[in-house]
Amino acid sequence: MAKSLPPLGWLRSFEAAARHLSFTAAADELGLTQSAVSQQVKSLETRLGVPLFLRRARGLDLTDAGRRLLPNVQVPLLALETAMVGMDREQPADLLTIATSVSVAHWVIAPLLPRFRCRHPNLKVRLLSAIWPDDYHTLRADIEIRFGSAQQVGVNAKAILPDRLIAVKSPTVVGRPQELPLIEAVGTSSGWRSWAKAVEPVPDPSLHTDTYGMALHLAALGNGVALVNEWLAGHALRQGLVELAHPASIPAHEAYHLSVASKKPEAAELCAWLVSENDGVVG
Template identity: 70%
Template sequence: MTKSLPPLNWLRSFEAAARHLSFTTAAEEIGLTQSAVSQQIKSLETRLGVQLFIRHARGLALTDAGRRLLPEVDAPLQALSRAMVGMDTRPARNLLTIAASISVAHWKIAPRLTEFRNRFPQTEVRILSAIWPDDFHSTRADVEIRFGSAQQAGPEAEAILPDHLIAVKAPTLEGGVQDLPLIETVGTSAGWQAWSRQIETVPGASIYTDTYGMALHLAAHGNGVALVNAWLARHALETGLVTQAHPASVPSQEGYHLSITSDKWQAAALRESLLH
């Protein structure tokens, strides 16, 4: 039986960390936090059953297994990049291209798309899933929504507010943060540990995911309390899919950032809709 492949983002994190011998530098390159890169590489090591890096106080070193794996991972990643060059040949007239994560597409763009299309019926909309900086560079999108720190997003991007974290749960779920399972989004700088330091001590999380969108989805389906970005959760709160489990919030070093890379008036209209 053919063994399933590990997620592409794990391999991308490994390749960048192996090339730089630094989780921090790799994270800056691919637009994730250092802890997210570290977590993905740990997951890859567990999946493969081998240690890929020797973690020193001042940096990293590849193990023999890591050195063997690097060229095997680098070659297909380079091939994928080459394959994407020149593939997007569709005329751009009346086409609005949006590059964003699945979380943003699901929770922010989809709820507004019908109204936007009713206002501009002649505009075709293409939504591209983008996470890595390379994804954004290759899409030539009219509207880009990136997640990360302000430094990672770049000086041309504007922060989308509110960017603090709030605790949410399904309206039918009885109890609060002290009573219910906690859903943790790994790879971000703030989470339930920050909540314990700043608001009140809570038990450790028991459900883990790697995006706020998935954490919000799990909370909406009654799996527990999720600590998620307030802007991302706004539609779910307004429509009653979730409710706040506690009135407090905690700040976060990462958030969503929006930039418009063209002068299309449709892009400006969508920006206004997303920011308000």
């Protein structure tokens, strides 16, 4: 079986850093933070098993492996840019494109759409699924809702509040978190272990998933208690699909971030709804 290619974003960050011999200059060019570029390059080095840069106080130098790799990355990237010339057209004025995760589309945007479309009956809405930072580079969207730390999501994205983690369960399930099965969204820095340190001891999670949206869905169906982003859970709480399993909340290192790349008034209106609709539920 052929070995899979590294993410395009890693290669773009390496190529830009190699041209500038600077993570900071590469970040400015790519619209990312310096730490995001550095992290992507480090991930590429780990994937390849060789260092690509010598990191010095005055800047970067390419290693022998980096010098060998650079032309092999630059040529296909340039070919891709050339192929896109003339293909990048303006979005229709009556189309609003939203790029986000399936979790946000399911739990936040879909409940808002009926009222929003009543106000704009002639507006077409397109939802694009996006998870990784590279997905947003390849999608042309009026509104982007990204998930991650402030360093991961880019310099033009603002955190959506409330961004704390809350414990939720189905109203049909009786008990406190330490008495019930726990649902863990893996891949985040804060979870039930953080809850145990800050609030109260709890057993190890017995259900694991890779998104807050799926954790929330599992909790709503009575599978246990999920620790999820408060903003994401707003609609489910208001509709009684879930309820708080504990009044406490804990900080989260990752959150949802909003980025608007459009001057369409409908984009600004929807963003205002997204920010204000799911107000905090924890005092």
